[in-house]
Amino acid sequence: MMNASSVRSKTTEQGRAAVVIAIVLLAALILAGVALLFWKDKAGSSDFLRTAARMAPESTQLFFVVEGTQLDFAESAQKEALSALGQSESFKEAKKKLQDTLGLRLDEDILALIKPNASLALAPRAGQSSIIDDVALAPRDAPPFRLFLLLALKDDRKADKVMETIQGKAKTPYTTEIHAGATLHVPETPGKGPAWAIDRSLLIIGLSGEDLKAALDGVNKNARSLADNPSYARAVKTLKRREAMIAYADLQGIVKSERLRKIQQKEVRDLMGALRTAVAGAAIEGGDLVSEFKLKIDSEAAGVLGADILKPEYGIDMKSVEFVPADTEMFLAVNAKMVWQMTYDIMGRFPQGRMMREFPAAQLQQKGIDFQSDVMDALAGDLALSVPDYSKVVAMQFGGMGEKKNPRQSIDAMQQMRMSVILPFAEKAKLDALLAKPFLQPLAQVFIVEDHAGVKIHNMVGQFAYAVQNDALLLGINKADEGIREIVDAVSRKEVMKTHSGFAKTGSLLGDSRPVFLSYMDMEKVYGAAAREIESKDPGTARLLLLLSKMGCAWQAWTIRADGLHGVGLQTDMKL
16 A cells, blocks of 8 residues: 555656656747748648637637748748757757657657647636636646647658657656547546647647647637637737737736735726727738737726727837937837826826826926926927847847856846937927026036037936937936937937838838837847857847848837737848
């Protein structure tokens, strides 16, 4: 007879084995997602997107599917990515644990068996309204939600052998049964390992045998699936681009959790309850990778907070792109007036917030500055942040990965990062009037003034500087005078971000709407420079970064409409 100690030992061992299996399978999904940008499958496109929606149950609340075979990138890049992963210090430990624990090789035994097509879906368990309901409410030994993971396979037989190996190492008894012509592998004890099956050249993984049966019944049209869900169908139909990727969230279902009912403020409950769906898609268009995102909110149900947020007039013409140098590695711009007005309005809905929101204005009033008329009304709208050497931060972040690396490196890099802040004003006279306020004059005396191309740069030991160019206030941090000189020269040469072809394309993707947020990153410069920075320390990760550098330039823009938040993404100038 087994004593209590041995029972606990065996249970712990089984639990660890189950965790190992889950980590391995999820790692395969994540790494497949990393590799899909560089992957090409000779078989061409398939109906994987439609099949994945058929295998997810109708009650699915989170759904993500990517069909990398649509991206049609070079097959040589696939081999390079797998080879680089093998050399990367960041993945060596994971590969070693996989081989020591299960006797499997990550690249040859797992990644080599799957195509860059994957799907993940989460749905509430029986009797549960939301996937975020407290786990404590679930019956003992029951999963907190239902999970559906699909991986497209290159070789069903080899994949079956790999899964048999993983299952055998789990030391958890499995049973098999046939359902809809597929062999289901199910752990005898719920939650002690994943259930899995191979069908239609797909590896189907769930948390229980019922998950597998639901997936098979859905694809065989013997049960309703996500593809039959009207909410999903309406949301996806609004996407113009969905051939390569679809992401969907049933926000209305998710926020029906017990946690929402515990929110005390009615205004917050109304806003959360007005959330309907979030959907995203991506496709290749004319050599560019184009994506779009839509967060739908019922404006009538959103209450007073919704009225404060859903204001299409917040969209503006981003004037800061007339100052950001075209060769900067990264920049972002946001409608600062929108952020302030939205914060001010929302704080005014709550007693404590009303007390706090007046404090900044009161402090400035003592200095002779009317915050609303002298500052906010004087601004053009946007505030931009330009980081000319963002690659150094990325290099530090990747170089700080691993057991022997110091995470402090990336923190130090952030503190030393060169940044320039651009704050356009509606007109130069308003900017001059603000800077001429009496209390600012003593502060100006601590700066060293230099003239550069007709622009006076006020510099404080290189740590901070400011200047006025045309109708914009320029601020610099770390080698501050250098950053401002770069902006002045770029404007003089008319080599600014507004002249970038990607800027015009991104604007056209928004249609008639104007952005409230805009960002850009030169991936060729950022990841290329980062790769060179860490090449001697970690050649494998450096090779991966070089592959990412071939993704060209990344643009993103967001706008607010009456029915919610809309976003677009553009990957252009790719060299894959």
